[in-house]
Amino acid sequence: MNIFKYFFRSIPEKSDFVSFGKIHISILIVAFIVSYIVIMKMNVNRKFELLVGFILLIQQITLYSWYFTTNYNHLTEGLPLYHCRVAILTLALGLIFKIDFFLNIGAYWGVFGAISALLIIGGDPFTFPHITQFSYFIGHLFLLWGSLYLLFVKKIGMTDIDYKNMLVFTTIFHMIVFVINNKLYSNYAYLIEPPFTINHTFNPYVYAFIVIMVFNLVLTLEYLLINNKILSKLKILGTAINS
Known part of the structure; x- marks a missing residue:
């Protein structure tokens, strides 16, 4: 089996992700621990801003590339019109290019959106491992940490x-x-x-x-x-x- 092709497959399956199962709980623990470190221990750090910004930007580019190259529901699912996708894109561009309005959207939409998405999983119908699963959690985790950084560390x-x-x-x-x-x-x-x-x-x-x-x-x-x-x-x- 071609592992790369399997990872980026486009034929829907039944998702095997268990809400509040061991993997989900582990992800939530990581989200909480890093959030605590960001809020309580971190100072304003340009390298951290660029790291979060570029990770989120790469995550979004990879996701949209998959939607459009595989033609998987690219119009009904693949556009940046979900709250968190808008927040991720604006947060990434705001952090990289220091655009205040984008930072505001990313931070204000991001905290609520990321917490909601991490608690109520809305992933695509694919079994592990798949690009959408990694994209979902990487995007929402870094959206959460970036939003908390802006609100509690940078105090926008x-x-x-x-x-x-x-x-x-x-x-x-x-x-x-x-x-x-x-x-x-x-x-x-x-x-x-x-x-x-x-x-x-x-x-x-x-x-x-x-x-x-x-x-x-x-x-x-x-x-x-x-x-x-x-x-x-x-x-x-x-x-x-x-x-």
Whole structure:
């Protein structure tokens, strides 16, 4: 058997990945340990920024090359229209070329997106080993670590203008992707159906609206947490109650 050809095969199979099995738990432990080191031990480091940026960029180029050279669902699955793919690309380019707006998208979308993807696995239907499995975990792990580095080490913050720009960008992105999904019969950004099973059928427009609102709510919580506004409000509330 040609190992290289087998690794990059394109005929779908049944995935053998077990959620919260031994491999999954091991990956989550690595994610947590490195995240702790990044937050607690790391200082601003240009070499680390370039390392994360180039690893993510190579990961994305490899993934898209596979989609388009094998013609495997290249329009319905192979476009950079999932939240994490957008975050990975913007984070990579932002870190390499020092583009602030890209860094903001990568960081603000990346933390929530990476944690969600590492907990709820949405991989392609292939058994181990396969390019998509390595790409999935390498991409989301380095997205997580890069996002945490920007927020906790480099402290890029989130100003009122950043917050408003992110809400506008995120809402417009979702509206455009919703139209694309209906044209391609795809499920980018999970605006058609969630990556997990739910025992309820929503109106497509209602479901898409819920996804958009949830994502904007996450951005709002990030804005409040980054700027310590929740803690401040709790202190004010506590003072009012005590008095």
